[in-house]
Amino acid sequence: MLSKTSWALAGAIGAGAAILPLAPAFAHAIAGNRIFPATLGIDDPGVGDELALPTLTIPPQSSDGTREFDASFSYTKTIVQGLGISVSDGKTWLNPGGNGWGNIDTELKYNFFVNAPHEFMASVGLDATWAYTGTKNFSDPFNTFTPVIDMGKGFGDLPASLNILRPFAVTAQFGLSIPSEPHTSSIVYDDSGNPSLDVALNPTVFNWGFTLQYSLPYMNANVSEVGGPDLLKHLVPITEFAFQTPVGHVPPGGQVTTGTIQPGVIYMADTWQIAIEALVPVNGASGKRVGAVAELHFFFDDIFPNSLGKPLF
Amino acid sequence: MSRRSMSRIIASLAFAMAATAAFAHAQLQKAVPAVGGTVTVSPTEIRLKFSEGVEPRFSGITLTTEAGVAQPTGQPSVDPADDSVLVVKVGQALKPGVYTVTWHAVSVDTHRTQGGFNFTVAP
Numbered sequence: 001m002l003s004k005t006s007w008a009l010a011g012a013i014g015a016g017a018a019i020l021p022l023a024p025a026f027a028h029a030i031a032g033n034r035i036f037p038a039t040l041g042i043d044d045p046g047v048g049d050e051l052a053l054p055t056l057t058i059p060p061q062s063s064d065g066t067r068e069f070d071a072s073f074s075y076t077k078t079i080v081q082g083l084g085i086s087v088s089d090g091k092t093w094l095n096p097g098g099n100g101w102g103n104i105d106t107e108l109k110y111n112f113f114v115n116a117p118h119e120f121m122a123s124v125g126l127d128a129t130w131a132y133t134g135t136k137n138f139s140d141p142f143n144t145f146t147p148v149i150d151m152g153k154g155f156g157d158l159p160a161s162l163n164i165l166r167p168f169a170v171t172a173q174f175g176l177s178i179p180s181e182p183h184t185s186s187i188v189y190d191d192s193g194n195p196s197l198d199v200a201l202n203p204t205v206f207n208w209g210f211t212l213q214y215s216l217p218y219m220n221a222n223v224s225e226v227g228g229p230d231l232l233k234h235l236v237p238i239t240e241f242a243f244q245t246p247v248g249h250v251p252p253g254g255q256v257t258t259g260t261i262q263p264g265v266i267y268m269a270d271t272w273q274i275a276i277e278a279l280v281p282v283n284g285a286s287g288k289r290v291g292a293v294a295e296l297h298f299f300f301d302d303i304f305p306n307s308l309g310k311p312l313f
Numbered sequence: 314m315s316r317r318s319m320s321r322i323i324a325s326l327a328f329a330m331a332a333t334a335a336f337a338h339a340q341l342q343k344a345v346p347a348v349g350g351t352v353t354v355s356p357t358e359i360r361l362k363f364s365e366g367v368e369p370r371f372s373g374i375t376l377t378t379e380a381g382v383a384q385p386t387g388q389p390s391v392d393p394a395d396d397s398v399l400v401v402k403v404g405q406a407l408k409p410g411v412y413t414v415t416w417h418a419v420s421v422d423t424h425r426t427q428g429g430f431n432f433t434v435a436p
Contacts, residue, residue: 028338030338030426032427033427033428033429035338035340035426116427160431163349217340220341220342220348221340221341221342221348221428221430222341222348222428222429222430223348223349223430224347224348224349224350224430225343225344225347225348225349225350233342270337270338270340270364270365271337299337301424302337302338302422302424305422305423305424306422
């Protein structure tokens, strides 16, 4: 027979077990009334259990005429609420040039700030791309470490007189990619078989970008009912801007900012989303002709709320 | 990874997604009175239709005037025929003016969402 203390303890544990499943869970990238969708050109400011698979990319054609197609994935697992680790990788097909895997990329990311009334959130992360984990000639022979900060701000806190602007949100990302080796040396042979030392600089690159998005789901829930087909209530028209600026160990003539402007649209369902964007190169160094990127994204916190979709601890 | 393997993974995820679509963040789909809408008769209740079932014990609706004065409402409940509809009774007839509905909802899988909108009672 259980003592009174044991019964009390058992009751407390039972009550706790009954209450715990009803303790509100947060995930996605949510700040107050705002849900920030997963974006393609830069990362969103949230940390959640999610899988992007596949991300299919046809980059703007390079100036030498090589055609490229990329397929990649990214999986994020939360460790504790607000802290997650992601693993990403992808395969590239070049024509001409064959195909191969890139180096495995990991990121530890922490959502350190959320201001619900002002729909603002921010995260910091450390991204690492690991050498010798991809196919030779398709991956760098050195690690690259990138401290990153991600931010998002919705404009739902604007006064009612500016209702038409309240569905707008911006997100931004800033990161500095630092190679573990400032240069890579290799021996190359000319047509006569004479060896020479080739030294390639591995530049430190400032990655920066932002998105401007207009959420019809936000409008429907917070501003005015969106009429027409149900499809419209799920759409987020978006334009992303993603740039890379070499800032250190830059080879002569290489200090040019490259990047893409990415107009597109995101369809947000309850447990997944799909996005498609054009890739418009900002200059000749960024490529020629317009490319495209599409991504299917699953929110595991919604699909598997009691297993894969919740933090480890 | 071959394209066939990737297709199989995507198909498996699509199946999982379809099989578990009842669990997600509760997002407001429709409201009565309508979000941003105008009514000519004071509503007797506020009905919020969400994308998922909600748990009324952890969800709530408040009603305030444009000046922020709280209006009396009943306890939140769900429609007996549809647990994705959160309902509160309005405690008294609303005078003409702009009113703000502020809600928070905990879906049956414990995810929390929140929102707010205005509606107008016309003279």
